Amino acid sequence: MSMxxxxxxxxxxxxxxxxxxxxxxxxxxWLLEAISETYLPLLDVFERLEADDIPFRLTxxxxxxxxxxxxxxxxxxxxxxxxxxxxxxxxxxxxRTKNDPxxxxxxxxxxxxxxxxxxxxxxxxxxxxxxxxxxxxxxGYLELITSSATHSFLPLxxxxxxxVKAQIEVAVDSHTEHFETNPEGIWLPECGxxxxxxxxxxxxxxxxxxxxxxxxxxxxxxxxxxxxxPLYCPxxxxxxxxxxxSSRAVWSSEEGxxxxxxxxxxxxxxGFDLPLEYIEPFxxxxxxxxxxxxxxxxxxxxxxxxxxxxxxxxxxxxxEHAEHFLTARLIRIxxxxxxxxxxxxxxxPYDTELFGHWWFEGPAWIxxxxxxxxxxxxxxxxxxxxxxxxxxxxxxxxxxxxxxxGNKGYAEVWLEGSNDWIYRHLHKASERMVELCRRFxxxxxxxxxxxxxxARELLLCQASDWAFIMKTGTTVPYAxxxxxxxxxxxxxxxxxVMAGSLDKEWLKKIESKNNLFPHIDYRVYA
Amino acid sequence: xxxxxxxxxxxxxxxxxxxxxxLSIREDLSKSALVDSILETLEEVKRERDExxxxxxxxxxxxxxxxxxxxxxxxxxxxxxxxxxxxxxKVVFMVRDPNWAFAYWDxxxxxxxxxxxxxxxxxxxxxxxxxxxxxxNNSNSNSSFDIPIQFHDRxxxxxxxxxxxxxxLELAYLSKGKCHILSRSNKIKTPGGSxxxxxxxxxxxxxxxxxxxESFKSHSSREIIPQRIISRxxx
Numbered sequence: 150m151s152m153x154x155x156x157x158x159x160x161x162x163x164x165x166x167x168x169x170x171x172x173x174x175x176x177x178x179w180l181l182e183a184i185s186e187t188y189l190p191l192l193d194v195f196e197r198l199e200a201d202d203i204p205f206r207l208t209x210x211x212x213x214x215x216x217x218x219x220x221x222x223x224x225x226x227x228x229x230x231x232x233x234x235x236x237x238x239x240x241x242x243x244x245r246t247k248n249d250p251x252x253x254x255x256x257x258x259x260x261x262x263x264x265x266x267x268x269x270x271x272x273x274x275x276x277x278x279x280x281x282x283x284x285x286x287x288x289g290y291l292e293l294i295t296s297s298a299t300h301s302f303l304p305l306x307x308x309x310x311x312x313v314k315a316q317i318e319v320a321v322d323s324h325t326e327h328f329e330t331n332p333e334g335i336w337l338p339e340c341g342x343x344x345x346x347x348x349x350x351x352x353x354x355x356x357x358x359x360x361x362x363x364x365x366x367x368x369x370x371x372x373x374x375x376x377x378x379p380l381y382c383p384x385x386x387x388x389x390x391x392x393x394x395s396s397r398a399v400w401s402s403e404e405g406x407x408x409x410x411x412x413x414x415x416x417x418x419x420g421f422d423l424p425l426e427y428i429e430p431f432x433x434x435x436x437x438x439x440x441x442x443x444x445x446x447x448x449x450x451x452x453x454x455x456x457x458x459x460x461x462x463x464x465x466x467x468x469e470h471a472e473h474f475l476t477a478r479l480i481r482i483x484x485x486x487x488x489x490x491x492x493x494x495x496x497x498p499y500d501t502e503l504f505g506h507w508w509f510e511g512p513a514w515i516x517x518x519x520x521x522x523x524x525x526x527x528x529x530x531x532x533x534x535x536x537x538x539x540x541x542x543x544x545x546x547x548x549x550x551x552x553x554x555g556n557k558g559y560a561e562v563w564l565e566g567s568n569d570w571i572y573r574h575l576h577k578a579s580e581r582m583v584e585l586c587r588r589f590x591x592x593x594x595x596x597x598x599x600x601x602x603x604a605r606e607l608l609l610c611q612a613s614d615w616a617f618i619m620k621t622g623t624t625v626p627y628a629x630x631x632x633x634x635x636x637x638x639x640x641x642x643x644x645x646v647m648a649g650s651l652d653k654e655w656l657k658k659i660e661s662k663n664n665l666f667p668h669i670d671y672r673v674y675a
Numbered sequence: 676x677x678x679x680x681x682x683x684x685x686x687x688x689x690x691x692x693x694x695x696x697x698l699s700i701r702e703d704l705s706k707s708a709l710v711d712s713i714l715e716t717l718e719e720v721k722r723e724r725d726e727x728x729x730x731x732x733x734x735x736x737x738x739x740x741x742x743x744x745x746x747x748x749x750x751x752x753x754x755x756x757x758x759x760x761x762x763x764x765k766v767v768f769m770v771r772d773p774n775w776a777f778a779y780w781d782x783x784x785x786x787x788x789x790x791x792x793x794x795x796x797x798x799x800x801x802x803x804x805x806x807x808x809x810x811x812n813n814s815n816s817n818s819s820f821d822i823p824i825q826f827h828d829r830x831x832x833x834x835x836x837x838x839x840x841x842x843x844l845e846l847a848y849l850s851k852g853k854c855h856i857l858s859r860s861n862k863i864k865t866p867g868g869s870x871x872x873x874x875x876x877x878x879x880x881x882x883x884x885x886x887x888x889e890s891f892k893s894h895s896s897r898e899i900i901p902q903r904i905i906s907r908x909x910x
Contacts, residue, residue: 163738178741308767308861339731344864371871400730415737425679438680439742500735507737551770551866554731559772559866562732569830572769573779577761614739621732622724623739630755637755 151492151530153482154537155522156389157515158359158498160336161188162212162300164614164631165665169223175433176627178440180218181231186442187505188219188278189266190512195285198519205290205519206531209282209501210336212296213323214612216279217665220327225276232270235263238431238441242419245427251457252445258460259443283328292533295324295332298666302563302613304343304551305572312579312611314349315673319608319666321353326668333535334358336498338613339563340391340554347386357387357534359498364552365390373545377485377493379537381546388549389534392495394481398474399499406470407508410448411462414455415507417446444509467510471517479528494537567625568616574636578607579674581643586675589646599651600671602660603642609663610635638663681710689713696720760829766801766846768860773838773868779830780846782857787826795851799824802854803833806841806862839867 163183168174198205218224239260246252274281285291297303298319306312317335324332334357335350342360350358362376365388372380376390398405406412420432420441433439446455447463478495485493504511522529532540555562564572585600592600610632618628638659645651681689689709693700696716700709725733766780778801782790790796801822822831835842844860 175741179738182741183738305769308769367867367869367871369867369871371873397730400734405730420742433742436680437742440740500731500738502738503734507734550868551864554729556727556729556732557772560770561772562728564769564771564777569777569779572767572777573760573781573830574757576767617732617735618739621728621736621739622721623736624741633753633755633757636757640757 151527152486153478153492153529154494154532155478155529156208156494156496156532156534156537157518158208158210158336158496159191159501159504160210160212160296160498161215161501162210162296162336162338163215163218163502164300164612165214165217165609165663167218167221167224167662167664169662173227173434175437175439176624177224177227178231180215180224181228182440182442183502183506184219184228184270184278185232185235185263185266186509187502187512189269190505191501191515192269192274192278192281193265194512194516194519195290198516199285199288199290203520203523204531205523206292206533206536207290208292208294208334208533210294210296211279211282211324211328212300212336212338213298213320214300214665216323216327219278221664229267229271229276232263232267234431235442236260236267238419238443239263241427241431242443255445255458255460256443279327286328286330292333292535293324293328293330294334294336295320296336297338298323299608299612300338300614301608301611302339302341302553302560302616303337303346304341304553304560305563306575306579306611307343307345309576309579309583311583311674312576312607313346314352315582315604316608316611317349317353317355318673319604319669321355322668323666339617340364340498340552341560341563341613342388342549342553343551344548347382347384347388351384351386355386357389357538359389359391359496359534360549361552361554361558362390362393363558364388364549367550367552368547369550370545370547372547374489374491374493376496377489378491378541379494379534379544380549381544382548383546385546387534387538387544389494389496389537391498391554395474395478395495395497396499398477399497399503406467406474406514407503407511408448409466409470410450411459411466412448413444413458413463413509414446414448415444415509417444417455419443419445463510464513467513468517471514471521474514474518475521475525475529479525482528491541494532496534562620563613563616565620568619571610571616571619571632574632575611578610578636578639578643581639582607582671582674585643585646586672590672590675595651595653595656596646597671598660599642599646599656601669602656602663603639603646604669604671604674605663605666606635606639606642606659608666610639635663678710678714681713682706764846764858766844766858766860768842768844768863770863770865771832773866774835776833776835776842776863776865777830778833778844778860780858781829782826782846786857790848790850793848793850797849797851799826799828799846799848800854801831801833802845802847803835804843804845805835805837806843835865838865838869840865 163179166176242256243260246256282293286293297316301316303313331354335355337358340361342364365372365376365380368380376392379387379389381387418440420439425436429436445458447458449455522531552558589600615628615632619625686706690700693713698712698716760781762783763781764783764786766778769777771777801824802819804819841862841864843862845856846858847854847856
């Protein structure tokens, strides 16, 4: 038996952004970039590990909105166009840098990467990333879990219980439909837990969730093993607490790995660095400079004089960091052995998009780590929460504390001066949806379509991403617009259904635009 | 926002942006100098904002960085009009952390008219009840305090002195010394924000395992004022 367990959880999520009304839409780049920089490189890692017969076991949560986008034909088509544009840019870069061998080598690296993405996405995966994830699950390498339907921060919906219920039910149904298995666990968006949410999870067969460390530590009974073992909520749904040490090592740009000087600098992109007349064909319409993903510099240090990125050096560092991570866990196991009568579990959840997109070397770090862990099977074993519960079905019972992994550990990120105005509308629309369900319990035809669309619009306005962006200030006007759009659409359906005057053309338009959860049944709000 | 993009907008628009960012504009300022000072302010705001964020939030934020231009999406079309309020008498209470909660409310127009006609009307209030038992009734409300509010107020952040405690809120008004309740909120419970007491002295030896909880003391915001207390009447 191993002396310790490592549970790596990659939480993959992006909000539903799909704009068929525009030929190219800026915020769709969130997805397109993540496919090239994170999802495909991670699949590459899994492919190599499988080919080399290296055992591994990871948990990957795929939010229902991300799943819907990865399966969407229009967005798949747009990804191919996006990639073609990047290949063209990389080829232009190869020409532009021909007299500078070091830069030229890097341009060549990007060209190969993009071409590899193209080949894998089109030929190997036939545009279907979800199906490849399913394959790795079927082989026992991955455990795929869900998140709430539109990644809603559930503690701030708790005063409308049916809104929470619908977020969970639609998520589980969507997961089951796309992955053809019921999810065993759920990633509570932003680790947002409130006492009682476990009842909704249990009702849909979910057996566990993850939470921030203090959610476990501040539970109503002191946890005997700290965060190194799960707690059962009183209804026997298990809560696994994040290990603060291993989280810090990976997240922190100051004291953690991603900030190392030899790693690639995220903020120096040719989309911003090169003259407009050259870069214009490759950036956004109207000369709006965007990240292209071609970045030539290393972090270097606190200076604007960045040195060129050296891939070999960066890979060597990633391997060192994987070794460091493993050693730190092994030391911790020894310390914990004195006070535990079972192997500790290190729960290490990260946003998947951190790896590759922001921390360019992240996927390589994961690969090195997995290969190293595979060499010490008697000391550390990679497992999932389900594996752990199968092996250790007896756990302490205690109600965890309301918590999140956001600033100061509670709801402050999603409830503050910039975003608190949304809740009046989110709650009101939720109540109105429940009312619609009561008044129209078994509709057919156009009315049923309208009610189903109302449910979609409601779920979309509840995405935690909009409040998050309003607070963190990246693309605020878009987040505000999206919140208002879905509330407006919902209200319009509500009012017209109540008045018996549906605008069929308009309904058709929003159905084809906001087309996620095609099989939703509005009675999920009953 | 990139410098070249700022340089491409009109002086008038630049001035509007500068004013909206709280910059004072000198008459003799050149376009380039104005752009520099806007960029400097933006950089500072960005830095301050990032400093408030913990690691997961900083990491998550990078998912949404595509360009530097969007913050100035100055188009003011209200493509999707939504109501400011729903004209109902209602108060909702939301727990935010161990010491702060948020309340929003509304009072139906006809109720407002009625209250204004009450000759003894003194003050509109939020009455915060600290509950000991789960079931709230007027007799077991063991303490309460009032927050005076105005008719145009619609939301408020409320400091709650006790952790691990249930609270309920009443939207009410005082008239001739009597309290008239307009609406009562849902009940909330503040998180404990600390380790639970040890119930079995034999469990004392488990404490060393929890030493890491030291690092979570900063999670309790009991002495920290919310970053942006909402201003009255803002909606």
